[in-house]
Amino acid sequence: MGISRDNVHGLTLAVSSSIFIGASFIIKKKGLKKAGATGTRAGLGGYTYLYEPLWWAGMTAMIVGEIANFAAYAFAPAILVTPLGALSIIVSAVLAHFVLKEKLHIFGVLGCVLCVVGSVSIVLHAPQEKPIYSVKQVWHHATQPGFIIYTCIVLILVAVLIVRYVPRYGQTHMIVYVGICSLMGSLTVMSVKAVGIALKLTFSGTNQFKYFETWIFVLVVTVCCLFQINYLNKALDTFNTAVISPVYYVMFTIFTILASVILFKVHLLSKCLTGSHKMDHR
Template identity: 75%
Template sequence: MGKTQDNVVGLILAVSSSVFIGSSFIVKKMGLKKAANNGKRAATGGHSYLYEPFWWFGMISMIAGEIANFAAYAFAPAILVTPLGALSIIFSSVLAHFILKERLHIFGVLGCALCVVGSTTIVLHAPKEKDIHSVKEVWHLATEPGFLVYICIVAVVVFVLIFRFVRTHGQSHMLVYIGICSLTGSITVMGVKAVGIALKLTFEGLNQFIYFETWLFTVVVVGCCLTQINYLNKALDTFNTAVVSPVYYVMFTSFTIIASVIMFKEWAKQDASQIATEMCGFVTILSGTFLLHRTKDMGSKPSEATIYSSPDLLNHPDNTKTPQTDQI
């Protein structure tokens, strides 16, 4: 299979992943709504959703999406696969508009359009995947001076954030948690790509699990994933999800592209105009993602500002408490 064909396979897998993951949010939410009508809500500690088929269908869809995303890294460069994750946001927003009746604001539609334009730009100008015939080649790339320097910088920054700033600033500065998630996430993707390539070659008849490098990459993936999950949960539990999601997407995608460029040298055979076009596509996706998140609740319900400025609502018995604001 040629490099261009590999990119096409990677593209199909990445888009399929976005469809599965995007739809999983909607199906799981349908299950949670049904569970809330029949028992204690999940937000208040209930587990009745475990008895809802819709919730399980959503979980299966998410797992299928993650598997497809994992496989995509084995065929296509990270600079192509990672930004396409924004498509899952589009898909879930559109489905929510039609199925859950969560109104998609006109600026949200514009955000979706920007994500599509940016994704198309990156797909059309993405670099071809480097031919790799053994996991030892990936190990060689991972142990070159440039990437070793990147790993050392990431390790130092992550350790400083964890042991110096998490306790003192984690609850008040969102970038502490998001920084840890994004930096370790960039290493996770490189490890996932290595394990994905090992699996791909193994299925082709070249067993890569006889090399210790394959198992070392697997350990790195597991360790980094656990770190990401831990601190992403802390961020989501502390700060507004509508703010955490776009900031995390921007930082995670940016660091992943940097790590991929350093390790796999994906821009080495591209000219300045191709690189600039890819960067424009990336910025377009970021702009669309940010716009979509910032406007996803507009028009669906009155804002706090409206509630507390209305003379009629100010005298309502349910509005006697002082409004709370998220600490960012």
């Protein structure tokens, strides 16, 4: 059974996305180093990297990678596209080893392998989501008590990390910066999903941007992305890229899965109940 042309396009976009995103970590790191040599480092609260063309080249590579990843889902099913996101870890780790001279030891190699194996296992055993036909459906799920509580917990944890732990442990414990990025990232992904649905439906003829809910999701994406970019820069400027990349990927994936389970709990629970009902009749 041959692979379809759409799947080939989707997989090509997904692989390209991983290469761009993985390389963007290295380019941004070099830009941060160059900016830090002439001004206050990002890890110490400086923003001189905003004047560094190399850093902007890295940001451009990351944006191109994210666009390619978004487009890949339009051609190929998620079960084929998602596991390839783990390739960005391999790309950044290998490039960090050779370009930045950040030595990748045996435990680093093992960590990268485990990331890839874990990602593939999660995707292959993930339950299927029911299709969503309106941004209002996502808004309905997002305003349920469970997800509101999750969002409040995330915001409280981020605030505590920023106010209490960044000044004390930001320079010595990468988990502080990575934790902020991962927690905010879980909210980003849920909002991006809503914005993606809005764009898809709008292009198909059903305008979703006439609803205020769509613009709230756009605002959340913007704010969360700014937080992630800021603290990811601090992490890259302070710690080895070969370590940051896999740890960030794992934490980001864990919180994203948790947020997705809470947001779409009705779909997942109905699937589980259906499965258990079938087991009772065997």
